[in-house]
Amino acid sequence: xxxxxSGNEAVAYAMKQINPDVMGAFPITPSTEIPxxxxxxxxxxxxxxEYVAVESEHSSMSVCIAAQAAGARAVCATSxxxxxxxxxxxxxxxxxxxxxxxxxxxxxxxxxxxxxxxxSDSMGARDSGWIQIYAENNQEAxxxxxxxxxxxxxxxxxxxxxxxxxxxxxxHAVENIELLETETVRTFVGTYDPENYLLKKENPLAVGPYxxxxxxxxxxxxxxxxxxxxxxxxxxxxxxxxxxSGRSYGLFEEYQMDDAELALVLMGSTAGTAKAAVDKLRxxxxxxxxxxxRVFRPFPCEELAQVLAGPKAVAVMDxxxxxxxxxxxxxxxxxxxLYDLKDRPYVINIVYGLGGRDAKVEDIEKVFKRxxxxxxxxxxxxxxxxxxxxxxxxxx
Amino acid sequence: xKRVYNLKQEVEKPPRLTGGHRLCAGCGAGVVVAxxxxxxxKEDRAVVTNATGCLEVSTFMYPYTAYMDxxxxxxxxxxxxxxxxxxxxxxxxxxxxxxEGTVKFITFGGDGGTYDIGFQSLSxxxxxxxxxxxxxxxxEAYMNTGIQRSSSTPRFAxxxxxxxxxxxxxxxxxxKDLTDIMVAHNIPYVAQTAxxxxxxxxxxxxxxxxxxxxxxxxxVLSPCPRGWDYPMAKLAEIIKLAVDTCVWPLFEVExxxxxxxxxxxxxxxxxxxxxxxxxxxxxxxQGNEWMIEAAQAYVDQRWERLLERSGA
Numbered sequence: 001x002x003x004x005x006s007g008n009e010a011v012a013y014a015m016k017q018i019n020p021d022v023m024g025a026f027p028i029t030p031s032t033e034i035p036x037x038x039x040x041x042x043x044x045x046x047x048x049x050e051y052v053a054v055e056s057e058h059s060s061m062s063v064c065i066a067a068q069a070a071g072a073r074a075v076c077a078t079s080x081x082x083x084x085x086x087x088x089x090x091x092x093x094x095x096x097x098x099x100x101x102x103x104x105x106x107x108x109x110x111x112x113x114x115x116x117x118x119x120s121d122s123m124g125a126r127d128s129g130w131i132q133i134y135a136e137n138n139q140e141a142x143x144x145x146x147x148x149x150x151x152x153x154x155x156x157x158x159x160x161x162x163x164x165x166x167x168x169x170x171x172h173a174v175e176n177i178e179l180l181e182t183e184t185v186r187t188f189v190g191t192y193d194p195e196n197y198l199l200k201k202e203n204p205l206a207v208g209p210y211x212x213x214x215x216x217x218x219x220x221x222x223x224x225x226x227x228x229x230x231x232x233x234x235x236x237x238x239x240x241x242x243x244x245s246g247r248s249y250g251l252f253e254e255y256q257m258d259d260a261e262l263a264l265v266l267m268g269s270t271a272g273t274a275k276a277a278v279d280k281l282r283x284x285x286x287x288x289x290x291x292x293x294r295v296f297r298p299f300p301c302e303e304l305a306q307v308l309a310g311p312k313a314v315a316v317m318d319x320x321x322x323x324x325x326x327x328x329x330x331x332x333x334x335x336x337x338l339y340d341l342k343d344r345p346y347v348i349n350i351v352y353g354l355g356g357r358d359a360k361v362e363d364i365e366k367v368f369k370r371x372x373x374x375x376x377x378x379x380x381x382x383x384x385x386x387x388x389x390x391x392x393x394x395x396x
Numbered sequence: 397x398k399r400v401y402n403l404k405q406e407v408e409k410p411p412r413l414t415g416g417h418r419l420c421a422g423c424g425a426g427v428v429v430a431x432x433x434x435x436x437x438k439e440d441r442a443v444v445t446n447a448t449g450c451l452e453v454s455t456f457m458y459p460y461t462a463y464m465d466x467x468x469x470x471x472x473x474x475x476x477x478x479x480x481x482x483x484x485x486x487x488x489x490x491x492x493x494x495x496e497g498t499v500k501f502i503t504f505g506g507d508g509g510t511y512d513i514g515f516q517s518l519s520x521x522x523x524x525x526x527x528x529x530x531x532x533x534x535x536e537a538y539m540n541t542g543i544q545r546s547s548s549t550p551r552f553a554x555x556x557x558x559x560x561x562x563x564x565x566x567x568x569x570x571x572k573d574l575t576d577i578m579v580a581h582n583i584p585y586v587a588q589t590a591x592x593x594x595x596x597x598x599x600x601x602x603x604x605x606x607x608x609x610x611x612x613x614x615x616v617l618s619p620c621p622r623g624w625d626y627p628m629a630k631l632a633e634i635i636k637l638a639v640d641t642c643v644w645p646l647f648e649v650e651x652x653x654x655x656x657x658x659x660x661x662x663x664x665x666x667x668x669x670x671x672x673x674x675x676x677x678x679x680x681x682q683g684n685e686w687m688i689e690a691a692q693a694y695v696d697q698r699w700e701r702l703l704e705r706s707g708a
């Protein structure tokens with residue numbers, strides 16, 4: 001069925017269709033509407049979820065951890081500083097192997113305080129042990145949320161999943177969207193039946209031990225193995241999802257990459273803008289292409305290297321600043337992925353769009369122009385630059 | 397709810413906190429936890445929650461747990477929210493026919509996890525009205541990290557972050573009155589107690605807290621031989637002195653009605669409680685008499701107010 005929904009409403013609607021056991025709810029712009037929509041579903045009796053309106057995001061994640069450990073399916077939504085406040089507990093959730101689902105509506109982290117989009121919030125949580133899946137648009141935000149539980153709850157994985165969408169750009173823009181029937185969603189997502197849980201009568205369970213050095217490392221290695229196993233499961237779930245939706249998903253999306261000489265690697269809604277730029281350049285005979293990263297954790301290292309073996313020059317566009325003084329987080333991962341290639345493309349990093357700074361088709365064209373110059377001259381120039389700020393250091 | 401208390405009968409119940417945990421000899425925490433859990437009806441299950449602290453690291457060191465019931469620890473500052481999450485899951489799963497029987501939800505935090513870093517989480521969980529019991533085992537400082545001051549540390553007490561020196565002599569501020577603050581949450585049951593004598597007061601209050609519907613709070617004095625600096629065999633004696641000097645009065649507030657649980661036959665001077673503890677040693681040095689006077693005046697004022705409130 002078709003409908004016109006904002007990204008937030010699409011995700012809230014997916015939650016309603018799933019009818020989770022517990023929701024930890026706390027508002028923060030721009031994710032606020034998700035718990036608001038869901039509160040209305042609860043008030044109208046459309047779901048029978050235990051809706052826990054807590055006093056902070058820290059408690060929201062604490063409630064989710066406890067509920068999931070108790071044997072329930074728990075969800076929450078947050079943004080920016082809310083995710084940062086959860087930071088300690090994100091690690092706890094992952095290490096306890098609790099497949100909580102969190103809708104992250106990406107927004108710049110303070111400070112200075114800013115309510116608009118970039119990825120500094122979820123990128124700060126990239127090493128917390130959560131699977132991270134990013135959406136380009138409302139449809140993907142909806143679809144990713146429905147795929148999250150079958151991915152995270154699989155015994156070989158048992159990791160929490162963060163489905164991310166761009167604050168305001170995706171969360172608040174209303175788009176046409178294809179919704180699945182609720183029965184189809186429920187069958188697809190299935191029930192949550194963990195082997196052990198706190199409320200299991202037959203077998204009490206203890207969760208969250210003091211783990212001394214004699215055991216800690218083994219547990220972390222198990223967690224790392226689970227993240228590796230997640231990659232295959234993500235693809236399996238995507239294949240099953242295609243059967244019910246007709247929509248196909250991978251670890252990333254390739255756009256005009258077959259013969260691309262100049263390529264971008266980026267995430268989220270900028271991909272829409274970048275596709276328009278690629279189309280324009282293709283009309284002019286420029287062999288431009290795009291890789292839109294969908295799954296950032298686990299990072300699709302080998303798969304990405306294969307695709308990027310073709311182009312002569314690659315620009316990785318980071319919409320968050322990692323302050324490594326050496327480029328953003330997507331760049332660090334991508335360049336590392338390219339290291340094992342025999343013939344590596346030129347690769348540069350452009351940090352852009354911080355705090356909601358707009359990136360237009362012309363901006364993306366400028367990036368391709370720079371890649372073309374690099375190929376023509378054989379000179380990369382500065383590898384790590386920023387784009388779109390009002391200063392003479394704007395290198396693009 | 398009238399029940400006849402029989403210590404012998406109670407201790408014959410299978411323990412819910414087993415021996416072999418790693419708490420220090422002479423520590424109040426294990427006595428408090430065992431005493432509270434003993435109040436559970438035998439047939440009822442419980443899920444126990446801990447804030448990070450001495451208790452947690454001593455009772456659940458992988459791969460051993462001292463708890464016979466299900467248990468969860470997540471972090472230092474969120475044990476109330478954690479307990480509320482388990483309760484939320486119970487309500488949801490019960491509604492959906494996925495869990496049977498009565499399960500009770502009890503969380504334990506030290507004063508660090510309760511008065512300070514976990515205060516917001518506690519206040520939130522109590523306000524939301526979860527059917528749970530929060531038990532603070534109050535040992536009046538951050539003991540797990542090596543005896544640092546908390547907002548529960550009494551005035552003048554020596555800790556590693558309120559040391560005794562030429563300029564400053566122990567903590568400068570009075571102890572935060574958390575029990576009062578919890579009463580102000582208008583929850584159905586708030587109690588202040590201690591593992592005193594035959595544990596009747598602790599047991600009775602724990603039973604009420606566990607079997608009163610809604611959020612209940614217990615503040616339980618839990619001496620620490622390392623932090624308070626007393627010989628470990630003197631645990632019971634120190635508790636008795638805290639109660640008989642009215643430094644730690646025993647009372648309960650049921651649906652807003654204050655009730656004094658214990659009236660000392662003879663109210664002892666505060667210095668009787670202070671003297672056996674190394675953390676107050678400097679108060680007995682020459683020139684520091686004013687400290688003992690100030691401590692006495694503070695206890696007297698608090699005690700008078702409690703008598704007034706409870707109509708005793």
